[in-house]
Structures are given as structure tokens and as C-alpha cells.
Amino acid sequence: xxxxxxxxxxxxxxxxxxxxxxxxxxxxxxxxxxxxxxxxxxxxxxxxxxxxxxxxxxxxxxxxxxxxxxxxxxxxxxxxxxxxxxxxxxxxxxxxxxxxxxxxxxxxxxxxxxxxxxxxxxxxxxxxxxxxxxxxxxxxxxxxxxxxxxxxxxxxxxxxxxxxxxxxxxxxxxxxxxxxxxxxxxxxxxxxxxxxxxxxxxxxxxxxxxxxxxxxxxxxxxxxxxxxxxxxxxxxxxxxxxxxxxxxxxxxxxxxxxxxxxxxxxxxxxxxxxxxxxxxxxxxxxxxxxxxxxxxxxxxxxxxxxxxxxxxxxxxxxxxxxxxx
Amino acid sequence: xxxxxxxxxxxxxxxxxxxxxxxxxxxxxxxxxxxxxxxxxxxxxxxxxxxxxxxxxxxxxxxxxxxxxxxxxxxxxxxxxxxxxxxxxxxxxxxxxxxxxxxxxxxxxxxxxxxxxxxxxxxxxxxxxxxxxxxxxxxxxxxxxxxxxxxxxxxxxxxxxxxxxxxxxxxxxxxxxxxxxxxxxxxxxxxxxxxxxxxxxxxxxxxxxxxxxxxxxxxxxxxxxxxxxxxxxxxxxxxxxxxxxxxxxxx
Numbered sequence: 001x002x003x004x005x006x007x008x009x010x011x012x013x014x015x016x017x018x019x020x021x022x023x024x025x026x027x028x029x030x031x032x033x034x035x036x037x038x039x040x041x042x043x044x045x046x047x048x049x050x051x052x053x054x055x056x057x058x059x060x061x062x063x064x065x066x067x068x069x070x071x072x073x074x075x076x077x078x079x080x081x082x083x084x085x086x087x088x089x090x091x092x093x094x095x096x097x098x099x100x101x102x103x104x105x106x107x108x109x110x111x112x113x114x115x116x117x118x119x120x121x122x123x124x125x126x127x128x129x130x131x132x133x134x135x136x137x138x139x140x141x142x143x144x145x146x147x148x149x150x151x152x153x154x155x156x157x158x159x160x161x162x163x164x165x166x167x168x169x170x171x172x173x174x175x176x177x178x179x180x181x182x183x184x185x186x187x188x189x190x191x192x193x194x195x196x197x198x199x200x201x202x203x204x205x206x207x208x209x210x211x212x213x214x215x216x217x218x219x220x221x222x223x224x225x226x227x228x229x230x231x232x233x234x235x236x237x238x239x240x241x242x243x244x245x246x247x248x249x250x251x252x253x254x255x256x257x258x259x260x261x262x263x264x265x266x267x268x269x270x271x272x273x274x275x276x277x278x279x280x281x282x283x284x285x286x287x288x289x290x291x292x293x294x295x296x297x298x299x300x301x302x303x304x305x306x307x308x309x310x311x312x313x314x315x316x317x318x319x320x321x322x323x324x325x
Numbered sequence: 326x327x328x329x330x331x332x333x334x335x336x337x338x339x340x341x342x343x344x345x346x347x348x349x350x351x352x353x354x355x356x357x358x359x360x361x362x363x364x365x366x367x368x369x370x371x372x373x374x375x376x377x378x379x380x381x382x383x384x385x386x387x388x389x390x391x392x393x394x395x396x397x398x399x400x401x402x403x404x405x406x407x408x409x410x411x412x413x414x415x416x417x418x419x420x421x422x423x424x425x426x427x428x429x430x431x432x433x434x435x436x437x438x439x440x441x442x443x444x445x446x447x448x449x450x451x452x453x454x455x456x457x458x459x460x461x462x463x464x465x466x467x468x469x470x471x472x473x474x475x476x477x478x479x480x481x482x483x484x485x486x487x488x489x490x491x492x493x494x495x496x497x498x499x500x501x502x503x504x505x506x507x508x509x510x511x512x513x514x515x516x517x518x519x520x521x522x523x524x525x526x527x528x529x530x531x532x533x534x535x536x537x538x539x540x541x542x543x544x545x546x547x548x549x550x551x552x553x554x555x556x557x558x559x560x561x562x563x564x565x566x567x568x569x570x571x572x573x574x575x576x
Contacts, residue, residue: 056353056358059352059353059361060353063352063353063354066349066350066352067346067349067350067563067564068563068564068566068567069567070397070567070568070574070576071393071397071568071576072342072372072375072376072379072392072393072396073376073393074576075349075372076369076372076373076376079349079352079365079368079369079372080365080369082352082353082365083361083362083365083366083369086353086358086361086362086365087362089358090358090359090362093358128567128576178576181575181576182576185574185575185576186571186573186574188571188574189571189574294353294354297354298353298354298355298356299356301354301356301416301417302355302356302357302360302417303356304475304477304478304481305356305357305360305417305418305471305478306356306357307474307475307477307478308470308471308474308475308477308478308479309470309471309474310474311474311475311478312469312470312471312473312474313470315473
């Protein structure tokens with residue numbers, strides 16, 4: 001979800017591979033020192049890093065409103081939320097590091113475009129209601145995927161997810177709370193709330209990735225329990241949960257075809273524009289350039305700080321060594 | 326003349342409000358993720374302190390203004406923060422130098438305020454002091470590391486110190502209102518905190534291999550409200566925008 005279109009590697013066969021698969025099928029956790037197929041290892045690095053990068057880039061659209069939050073309390077909540085996201089990025093980079101890649105290497109790959117982050121963070125946050133919509137819809141969609149990932153086969157990833165999920169549900173509630181205030185507020189506030197839903201609805205549906213029939217990487221990942229549910233299953237679950245919430249707010253989901261099917265017990269809804277999705281993934285979303293250049297700038301501007309800190313640590317260690325001798 | 330107690334509370338709350346705002350501008354742009362998290366932490370602490378100081382200021386004023394009203398609906402000339410805290414972030418080293426100078430003052434002030442004859446002030450100070458002891462430890466460690474780091478980091482930190490030093494003096498400015506509060510045991514004279522501030526600054530900046538500028542000049546005008554810098558107006562334009570654009574709305 002924060003990981004979309006993660007390319008899955010194929011696996012070989014043989015007794016080691018069969019034994020590995022048997023462990024996964026038995027619901028065992030794979031730990032860093034355990035033997036694992038190359039494909040599993042590579043796919044996990046891609047997926048966990050993409051998730052981590054999403055948390056880090058995801059600070060930007062919300063950070064965009066911290067300095068304009070309407071009250072001291074709202075500002076404190078938003079700051080705490082964005083801080084949580086940086087923390088999630090950190091846990092996830094740590095989980096990826098257990099697979100033998102460093103955070104710096106992964107960061108370089110994000111910054112030069114070799115690695116991706118979720119398409120959703122390439123959309124702009126234009127009004128305060130977007131802080132509500134991001135919490136309600138974007139975090140809501142993220143939770144759909146992250147809750148099952150608490151049971152994913154790779155131990156460090158599963159454990160990171162357990163911590164992350166606790167905080168995400170608070171994020172979603174605060175988002176919905178902002179939407180509620182706006183929807184019950186003045187005419188202008190209601191208009192902002194509706195506008196935010198209009199703009200964030202389809203990009204949120206895209207977070208689950210392309211339809212199952214187009215999703216070429218899912219089968220192997222599901223076999224390895226790196227992916228637990230299919231894209232369409234999760235998207236349906238999200239729509240079923242979210243439409244009644246929108247109705248409660250008195251807002252209209254921007255989909256004329258949306259209706260409840262009594263027989264299936266599910267909502268039927270329009271697909272998002274997948275061309276737009278692929279354009280965003282290819283760098284042509286409304287904010288791709290800004291997001292990546294903001295991260296590049298932060299990294300480049302911070303270089304002297306990181307080097308200064310490292311040099312001081314080296315000097316200190318050398319002095320302590322001399323003192324000890 | 327305004328009630329010295331109200332004025333004092335505004336000075337506390339405005340310092341923490343404006344500095345918290347500046348630090349929050351870093352969100353997502355820090356040199357490493359750990360710094361993003363730490364800066365957000367400090368901004369959050371200061372914001373919490375703001376709610377307490379301005380909340381009490383509103384109570385003392387007795388005009389029914391909440392902490393939000395005071396933060397969001399006053400214009401620049403009614404703000405009482407020192408100019409130091411409204412100065413733009415600059416690079417990370419400049420932000421940390423500004424932070425250290427403020428923290429080194431703040432921790433001394435709060436250490437005295439915990440004994441205030443006003444129980445409400447003593448309680449706010451006690452809560453804040455725990456946080457600020459950590460702030461000063463952290464900013465001091467960072468200043469030392471960067472001052473003593475590479476040639477480049479050293480040069481940048483020396484420039485940051487040269488650039489900010491003359492804004493620290495205002496924190497210790499003392500007026501008739503301060504004298505009144507000191508007589509009743511509510512708050513210490515700001516000037517009485519200076520020697521302890523200087524001792525800490527000398528020790529930390531010395532360990533950072535940085536030279537304190539040889540000047541006794543101090544910029545002034547923020548805590549009296551007489552003359553803020555041009556930067557404050559822009560900060561308020563952003564911070565107060567929603568409240569100004571949609572008067573009376575609840576968020």
C-alpha cells in the first residue's frame with residue numbers, strides 16, 4: 001500500500017526451497033539469520049524500503065500545513081502525527097537493515113529515483129481539510145494493508161508493523177475528527193471538506209495498486225506471505241468501510257456509479273484512472289518533482305552536519321583511547 | 326502601563342510559541358531522520374508550554390481570551406517574544422545555535438520560577454523545566470559536535486554564533502515590570518540570570534572550540550514590543566492565516 005507494484009523475484013526449486021516454503025506455510029516467522037531464497041530477500045528489501053521511503057516522503061504533504069494549523073491543539077496533534085511517521089520510517093529502515101542493506105544506500109536509491117515511494121504523496125495538500133482527508137482516507141487505506149502485514153512471514157517486518165499499526169489507527173481517527181469539524185462547520189468549511197474528498201478519493205483507491213488481473217507481482221509475494229490480501233480485496237474492504245463514514249459526514253463520494261449491492265453486501269464503485277496512476281509512478285504526478293527535490297535538498301544541505309557529527313565522534317573516540325592508554 | 330504579570334506571561338508564552346513555530350518549519354527537511362524526530366519533539370514541548378503560559382495569561386487578563394485567541398489574533402506589536410526566537414531558521418547549525426542560546430537562558434529562568442510565589446507559575450515552570458533540561462543538554466551536545474567536527478562545520482558554527490550572539494542579550498533585559506514581579510517573589514530579575522548563562526555558554530562554546538564575539542552590544546525591541554524584526558510579520562501571516570481568513574470558525 002505504501003508499497004505498490006513491488007517487483008517480485010521468481011524462486012528456484014530444490015529441497016532448501018521446499019523446506020523454506022514449508023516453514024512459511026506452517027506460519028513460522030523467518031528471522032534475519034535464517035536461510036532464505038534470493039528472490040524472497042530481494043523482494044523484501046524492495047517492499048520494506050518502499051514502505052520506509054513512503055513514510056519519509058509522507059512527512060512533506062502534512063508538514064506543509066503544520067505552520068498553518070488553525071489552533072495550538074491542532075498544530076500539536078499534526079506535529080505529533082508527522083513525527084510518528086518519521087519514527088515509522090526509522091523502524092522500517094531498521095527492518096530493511098536486517099537484510100544487509102544500509103539506510104544510506106536505501107536513501108541514495110530513493111533520492112536518485114531508483115526506488116519508489118507511494119503514489120499518494122505526489123498529490124498536493126491545498127486546504128486544511130486535506131489534513132482531515134489524508135488522515136481519514138490515506139491512513140485509513142494504509143491500515144487496511146498494514147493490519148494483515150502484522151502477520152507477514154518476515155519477523156522484523158511483522159514486528160515493525162505491530163508498532164506502526166497502533167499509531168496509524170490514532171492517525172486515522174484524528175483525520176476523521178478534522179473532517180467532522182469541517183463537515184459540521186461553516187459553508188466554507190463544508191466546501192473545503194467536500195473538495196478534499198473529491199481530490200483524495202481516487203488517489204486513495206490507487207494506493208492499493210492495480211487490479212488483480214493486472215497485478216503481475218502478487219502471486220509469488222502471496223505465496224511467501226509478504227503480501228497477505230490481493231489489491232482488489234483490500235480496495236473493496238476500504239470502500240465498504242469508507243462510504244458509510246462519508247455519508248455520516250454528509251459528504252458525497254465523487255462516483256456517480258457508486259451503489260450498494262444488496263446481494264453481495266458490497267459497494268460497487270468506479271475504477272480510478274489507471275493511466276493517471278502510471279503517470280504518477282513514472283514521475284508525472286502533480287508533486288513528484290517537489291517531493292523528490294525537497295528530500296534531495298534536505299539530504300544535500302545536511303551533508304556537512306552528518307560529516308561534522310561523524311568527525312567529532314571519531315575525535316572523541318581517539319581521545320578516549322589515548323586517555324585509556 | 327499594562328499589568329506586569331500579564332506582560333510577563335505573554336513574554337513566556339510568546340517566546341515558546343514563536344520558537345516552536347520556527348522549529349516546526351523543519352519538519353521533513355532535517356539532515357537525518359533522527360533530527361526530524363528530535364526537532365519535532367522540542368517543537369511539541371514548547372507548544373505545550375505555550376498553551377499553559379498563554380492560557381494563564383488569558384485568565385490573568387480576564388477579558389475572556391483563550392490561548393488560541395492570544396496566539397492567532399494579535400498583531401506583531403502585541404507580541405512580547407525576544408527577537409532571537411523569531412529569527413529565520415537558516416541552516417541546521419544556525420537553528421541549533423539559536424536553540425542553545427535560548428535553552429541556556431530558559432533553563433536558568435525556569436530553575437528560578439519553580440520557586441515562584443505564584444503557585445500557577447511554579448507549576449508550569451516545574452513541568453517545563455523537566456523538558457528544557459533535556460533541550461539544553463541536546464542543543465549543547467550538538468553545538469559541541471558541530472563546532473569540534475570538520476573544518477567546514479566549525480566555520481559554519483562560528484559564523485552562526487557571530488550572527489546570533491547579539492540577539493541573546495535581550496533575554497536578560499530588565500524593566501520596571503520585572504522589578505515589580507521580583508519584589509513580590511513572582512519572578513527573578515532577568516538580569517540576575519546572566520552570570521549563570523555566561524558560565525554555561527563559556528563552557529559549552531569553549532568545548533565546541535568556538536570563540537564568543539567580543540561585543541557587549543545587544544539587539545532589543547522584542548520583549549518590550551517596541552520594535553520586532555521584519556521576520557515576525559511574515560511568520561504571523563502564515564501562522565494566523567486560517568483564523569484570519571475564516572473568522573469565528575471552529576476547527
